[in-house]
Amino acid sequence: MATLAPYKEAAQIIEEEGGEALKLCYQCGLCTAVCPWNRVTSFTPRKLIHQAQLGLVDFEHDEVWRCVSCKLCVDRCPRGVRVMDIMRALRRVIVEVGAGITPDALRLSMKNTSGVGNPLGEEREKRTDWVKELGVKTFTKGTEILYFPCCYQIYDPFGKRVARAAVNIMKKAGVDFGMLGAEVSCCGESMRKAGSESIFQNLVQSNISAFAEAGVRKIVVTSPHCYHTFTEEYPEFGGDFEVIHFVQYLSELLREGKLEFTKKLNKKVTYHDSCCLGRYAGLYDEPRQVLESIPGLELVEMRENREHALCCGGCAGRFWMETKKGERWSDLRIAQAIEVEANVLAVACPYCMLNFQDSLLSPEWGDALELKDIAQLVEEAM
Amino acid sequence: MEDKPRIGVYVCHCGTNISATVDIDTVTSYARSLDSVVVAKDYRFMCSDPGQDLIKQDIRELGLNRVVVASCSPLMHEATFRRVCEEAGLNRYLFQMANIREHCSWVTENGKEATEKAKALINAAVRRVFYQEALEIPEIPVNPNTLIVGGGIAGIQAALEIANSGNKVYLVEREPSIGGHMIQLDKTFPTLDCSACIMTPKMSDVGSHPDIELMSYSEVEEVSGYVGNFKVRVRKKARYVDEKKCTSCGVCQEKCPWKAPSEFDAGIGERKAIYIPFPQAVPNIPVIDTETCVYFKTGKCRACEKFCEAKAIDFEQKDQYIELEVGNIIVATGYDVFDPSPIIQYGYGRYDNVITGIEFERMCNATGPTGGNIVLKGGSAPESIAIIHCVGSRDEHYHAYCSRVCCMYALKFAHLIKEKTDAEVYQMYIDMRCFGKAYEEFYQRIAEEGVKFVRGKVSEVTDQAINEEEKGKLILVVEDTLLGSVIRVPVDIVILATAIEARSDAEQVARLFSISRSADGFFLERHPKLDPVATMTDGIQVVGCCQGPKDIPDTVAQASAGAARVLAMISKGKVELEGITAVVDEEQCSGCKTCISLCPFNAISFDEEKKVSRINEALCKGCGTCVAACPSEAITQRHFTTEQIMAELEGVLV
Numbered sequence A: 001m002a003t004l005a006p007y008k009e010a011a012q013i014i015e016e017e018g019g020e021a022l023k024l025c026y027q028c029g030l031c032t033a034v035c036p037w038n039r040v041t042s043f044t045p046r047k048l049i050h051q052a053q054l055g056l057v058d059f060e061h062d063e064v065w066r067c068v069s070c071k072l073c074v075d076r077c078p079r080g081v082r083v084m085d086i087m088r089a090l091r092r093v094i095v096e097v098g099a100g101i102t103p104d105a106l107r108l109s110m111k112n113t114s115g116v117g118n119p120l121g122e123e124r125e126k127r128t129d130w131v132k133e134l135g136v137k138t139f140t141k142g143t144e145i146l147y148f149p150c151c152y153q154i155y156d157p158f159g160k161r162v163a164r165a166a167v168n169i170m171k172k173a174g175v176d177f178g179m180l181g182a183e184v185s186c187c188g189e190s191m192r193k194a195g196s197e198s199i200f201q202n203l204v205q206s207n208i209s210a211f212a213e214a215g216v217r218k219i220v221v222t223s224p225h226c227y228h229t230f231t232e233e234y235p236e237f238g239g240d241f242e243v244i245h246f247v248q249y250l251s252e253l254l255r256e257g258k259l260e261f262t263k264k265l266n267k268k269v270t271y272h273d274s275c276c277l278g279r280y281a282g283l284y285d286e287p288r289q290v291l292e293s294i295p296g297l298e299l300v301e302m303r304e305n306r307e308h309a310l311c312c313g314g315c316a317g318r319f320w321m322e323t324k325k326g327e328r329w330s331d332l333r334i335a336q337a338i339e340v341e342a343n344v345l346a347v348a349c350p351y352c353m354l355n356f357q358d359s360l361l362s363p364e365w366g367d368a369l370e371l372k373d374i375a376q377l378v379e380e381a382m
Numbered sequence B: 001m002e003d004k005p006r007i008g009v010y011v012c013h014c015g016t017n018i019s020a021t022v023d024i025d026t027v028t029s030y031a032r033s034l035d036s037v038v039v040a041k042d043y044r045f046m047c048s049d050p051g052q053d054l055i056k057q058d059i060r061e062l063g064l065n066r067v068v069v070a071s072c073s074p075l076m077h078e079a080t081f082r083r084v085c086e087e088a089g090l091n092r093y094l095f096q097m098a099n100i101r102e103h104c105s106w107v108t109e110n111g112k113e114a115t116e117k118a119k120a121l122i123n124a125a126v127r128r129v130f131y132q133e134a135l136e137i138p139e140i141p142v143n144p145n146t147l148i149v150g151g152g153i154a155g156i157q158a159a160l161e162i163a164n165s166g167n168k169v170y171l172v173e174r175e176p177s178i179g180g181h182m183i184q185l186d187k188t189f190p191t192l193d194c195s196a197c198i199m200t201p202k203m204s205d206v207g208s209h210p211d212i213e214l215m216s217y218s219e220v221e222e223v224s225g226y227v228g229n230f231k232v233r234v235r236k237k238a239r240y241v242d243e244k245k246c247t248s249c250g251v252c253q254e255k256c257p258w259k260a261p262s263e264f265d266a267g268i269g270e271r272k273a274i275y276i277p278f279p280q281a282v283p284n285i286p287v288i289d290t291e292t293c294v295y296f297k298t299g300k301c302r303a304c305e306k307f308c309e310a311k312a313i314d315f316e317q318k319d320q321y322i323e324l325e326v327g328n329i330i331v332a333t334g335y336d337v338f339d340p341s342p343i344i345q346y347g348y349g350r351y352d353n354v355i356t357g358i359e360f361e362r363m364c365n366a367t368g369p370t371g372g373n374i375v376l377k378g379g380s381a382p383e384s385i386a387i388i389h390c391v392g393s394r395d396e397h398y399h400a401y402c403s404r405v406c407c408m409y410a411l412k413f414a415h416l417i418k419e420k421t422d423a424e425v426y427q428m429y430i431d432m433r434c435f436g437k438a439y440e441e442f443y444q445r446i447a448e449e450g451v452k453f454v455r456g457k458v459s460e461v462t463d464q465a466i467n468e469e470e471k472g473k474l475i476l477v478v479e480d481t482l483l484g485s486v487i488r489v490p491v492d493i494v495i496l497a498t499a500i501e502a503r504s505d506a507e508q509v510a511r512l513f514s515i516s517r518s519a520d521g522f523f524l525e526r527h528p529k530l531d532p533v534a535t536m537t538d539g540i541q542v543v544g545c546c547q548g549p550k551d552i553p554d555t556v557a558q559a560s561a562g563a564a565r566v567l568a569m570i571s572k573g574k575v576e577l578e579g580i581t582a583v584v585d586e587e588q589c590s591g592c593k594t595c596i597s598l599c600p601f602n603a604i605s606f607d608e609e610k611k612v613s614r615i616n617e618a619l620c621k622g623c624g625t626c627v628a629a630c631p632s633e634a635i636t637q638r639h640f641t642t643e644q645i646m647a648e649l650e651g652v653l654v
């Protein structure tokens, strides 16, 4: 039997972050029932919320690290509780106040990000090298668009292909764009969700001043996470620039007749809505329009799509943590793609891509399914 | 000004509500120093009998002709102190109130500032009251007839209460029969009376009452006038059946070959194109639904006409307009049932065996489409049934409020299922709300019957089975929050306990009767606690579910209260009108008519001869719209003259 003795400092941070809405939770359990974790193991966000209300969270418990911020529950909660913000607050209490233990894998990514500006721990200069390798000009005042890829599209060999595709498309479409190298860092989105507010804010400051210095007004991104934080979070810190995700940009180019397809892609494609592009930003139509415009391509929908799409399981720092075999949402999602007999799983997010990539390594799936970013499919057909 | 103003100021401590923050002595002696103030006193509770006597005594003995009370909000006690003045022979408009509680002591802990502000407010009130004048309080006779809109249990109850006292009631019901939702119910909680058995005697009383003129299949089109003297225009929709000739034999509906879903059976049964909605309908006269009737589409058929021996079918019938004059109006238009199709996770409309509460009521009823058998689509018996609570209620995506009857009718359903089938029953609830008389006992009784309670909000209803037991079932996914784990519950029928919501046309109805709505869409009562039947428009009451979700006992109680209000007014025979009205200075009026189009109460007319606007004092509510709008500054608001307002402003500013 425990005596109610709330951890005051923690309670305060939680209240600040979860805000008024935390108090509103009436313990209906809808969030738990909606949460995909319960398809593979058990996780009760409802209970964590109640513990947070009372200031009695068990910070040692690994439940605190479960939520991937997929936003499924938040969109359904009858009282408007932003469950994922509360989960983020709980992690902040661990990471920033030291109330519990940050998992090793996550700590490493945090250390890398704060040290060298990317979670992979790669040298900053490699950013500049990659821009050169791509043959893209350095962004200078007067350049119309800054192309800002995700760190995984700069350093990871698989992710790199997406950046290359995006660059080739923009070149072919005659877009005036440039890139920045070592002066910019990781956008920090996942750092914040994983609980490291201080690393996040440092990244925000350094990126905002790098952008300002270079005279950036419009940014094209190929990660929905960069998109989310640039549009929704950077403005609080003074970030003032237009941001569009590459699928939006593609659909714009398409409308303006600047995308010319020369090849047919005779493929059955299913599109996986990433949480940040879908539930967070409401961009459901643009990626589908772009895919459907590709000659020969047949688009099929998985059972759970658009607002109801199942998350890949990789946001909010979960990406860096090991998820046991049998508990991976990406496996469930691949099964859904195979269920509708797709031969390509199309994505528009680097985390989704790498998560699915990981899952597909397992021999059980054979080679029925190809994994492609929308940019790669468009490039292929041009 | 007749006499030199002699002002009395009375400062209230309100227990310690005011005196704990405001320095009463300072304020009172300050008041005493003000110009024209003859006396200033303080007291613990000015509103108490001794407090009131203090004022009355001073008015009489010191010859006061103006009174200021510095206490709480005028909303609270202005009426009290106005009455005190009148009882001592002083016109109520020679009184002014200074709010030193809500505006001073309750909004700060800084005693010094609160005291200063109290002084300023008292100064303002004193300066203002100096210029206030006695106003006449007009009285008008009350027309003893009453209009009741809506013939559900609320309208029926109110109609009978009023008509039984020998006063005339016009009951206007939009549908072909009165009865509303209650007549659709099978049994009623908590006593499990058969709904029709307790309802139909009242319905037939209404139908045959000499003092009730029932206007079914009719709608109110226009309302004008004011309390005591409303004029109402009613449209009696064409039934295409002559009410006088029809013998209610029903042969027409037997012979009619065309069918449509029955509204009365909540769409789960059918009716004909010419139909009497249900056997006990009042009036028991059919109506032709021109959408379904093939004659109205193609010009051929008229089968009903051929078989009607009474020659009552009349395809030429037209809508009729009827003008009524009434003194009071009771609005009893009830509620709509929430349509659960937007909650796609619950599969209503997608799965045959996901039904709403009202559909289940009809399924349970012996006169309903299944003859009272609780069955799956196709007719087989269920092995298990789940009832999902709070569908559309307590959910900010739909309605944030609690619908107040769903927990109870869900329990009722559990009982009916147990009584009629061998099925397992699951209640998927968030909180059980069984607050009424004998309700908790009812909950206990149903629990004893072996119902399973799962505490949690269902996230989805699916037919995707993951094991043998789930095959062919509807599976509910829910966290049983008491177990702390997600469970899957396979059942055959899912009943959605859907919310009660404001009528889809509530906005138009509100506009028609000049009444307001609260944020939840229901009609707004004058005061949520102390006056839950009146509206801000005098002479118009709201009763039953149109004012907010409630059960039958509360509906009937509120309807009776509404009737009592009306009867009180009828027996008094006259109403007092507000003395604060606007007046047009005919010399100044340029005849531009700006005021006429702006007046929300249609109180201004144009004198074509003199070419000036004229305000009907009985209609004017003293809102001041015209006063502010008049480009010639020709309109003055009594009790809010420029002199009075300027004096008040000076009082706060100096």
Ligand SMILES: Cc1cc2nc3c(=O)[nH]c(=O)nc-3n(C[C@H](O)[C@H](O)[C@H](O)COP(=O)(O)OP(=O)(O)OC[C@H]3O[C@@H](n4cnc5c(N)ncnc54)[C@H](O)[C@@H]3O)c2cc1C
Residues within 6 Å of the ligand: B149, B150, B151, B152, B153, B154, B155, B172, B173, B174, B175, B178, B179, B180, B181, B182, B185, B187, B188, B189, B190, B218, B219, B220, B332, B333, B334, B335, B336, B337, B357, B358, B361, B405, B409, B412, B500, B503, B509, B543, B544, B545, B546, B550, B551, B552, B553, B555
């Ligand atoms: C599934 C279900 C089960 C229930 N079971 C119970 C129970 O067992 N016990 C209990 O106490 N309560 C129960 N209730 C609640 C009960 O139905 C209500 O308390 C009651 O019916 C309210 O009556 P009313 O007259 O206010 O409204 P209504 O029954 O809605 O009547 C309103 C009437 O006004 C008419 N009307 C509407 N607009 C206009 C207009 N503009 N002009 C003219 N006429 C108009 C309508 O046609 C209708 O006849 C249940 C509710 C539901 C949904």
Ligand code: SF4
Residues within 6 Å of the ligand: A024, A025, A026, A027, A028, A029, A030, A031, A032, A045, A046, A049, A073, A076, A077, A078, A079, A080, A081, A083
């Ligand atoms: S869905 Fe919302 S109200 Fe319900 S338990 Fe979760 S956070 Fe609380």
Ligand code: SF4
Residues within 6 Å of the ligand: A031, A034, A035, A036, A037, A045, A066, A067, A068, A069, A070, A071, A072, A073, A074, A083, A084
């Ligand atoms: S945001 Fe997603 S992962 Fe987090 S608790 Fe809600 S449903 Fe679960």
